[in-house]
Amino acid sequence: xxxxxxxxxxxxxxxxxxxxxxxxxxxxxxxxxxxxxxxxxxxxxxxxxxxxxxxxxxxxxxxxxxxxxxxxxxxxxxxxxxxxxxxxxxxxxxxxxxxxxxxxxxxxxxxxxxxxxxxxxxxxxxxxxxxxxxxxxxxxxxxxxxxxxxxxxxxxxxxxxxxxxxxxx
Numbered sequence: 001x002x003x004x005x006x007x008x009x010x011x012x013x014x015x016x017x018x019x020x021x022x023x024x025x026x027x028x029x030x031x032x033x034x035x036x037x038x039x040x041x042x043x044x045x046x047x048x049x050x051x052x053x054x055x056x057x058x059x060x061x062x063x064x065x066x067x068x069x070x071x072x073x074x075x076x077x078x079x080x081x082x083x084x085x086x087x088x089x090x091x092x093x094x095x096x097x098x099x100x101x102x103x104x105x106x107x108x109x110x111x112x113x114x115x116x117x118x119x120x121x122x123x124x125x126x127x128x129x130x131x132x133x134x135x136x137x138x139x140x141x142x143x144x145x146x147x148x149x150x151x152x153x154x155x156x157x158x159x160x161x162x163x164x165x166x167x168x169x
Contacts, residue, residue: 001037003135004086005030010128011093015100044081047074055157063156067149075150083143087136094128101125 009030012022051071055061064071101121149155154162 001041001082001086002034003131004089005033005037007090007093008033011097014097041082044078057157061156061160064149065155067153067155069153072150072153075146079143079147079150083139090132090135094132098125098128 012019012026016022051064051074052062053065055063101124145156152159
């Protein structure tokens with residue numbers, strides 16, 4: 001969620017730097033958004049504290065005690081809100097920034113073919129791509145597991161008992 005806020009900030013800074021709303025309310029918007037993200041994340045994770053328990057047969061595994069329809073729906077919505085929405089937002093905003101930087105010619109520059117200008121654009125594009133890919137790839141395993149639990153309705157322990165290979169994947 002914080003990376004999504006950073007993506008919005010970068011988008012506004014690069015694409016719409018002279019927007020009146022952005023110029024007048026930037027600091028208030030960022031502070032309010034960050035506080036709302038913290039509050040939302042804390043409240044959305046409270047059910048996890050109540051649902052996850054130490055496994056009775058193993059001291060090494062914390063697991064959902066029982067998976068019912070409401071827990072499955074909660075986990076699927078959790079993945080949609082905390083993974084899919086920020087991922088799509090980051091990809092879309094950074095893609096718009098990349099397209100803008102690719103076609104952008106600085107005012108006062110006769111052409112966009114200056115070697116230094118092209119190198120700077122390439123570095124910006126490379127860093128935005130790296131940030132997007134890193135976020136998606138690093139957070140994917142956790143959210144894939146939660147989505148799998150939500151869809152199948154089976155806990156970690158049940159998956160480990162049925163097929164250890166699926167548990168380790």
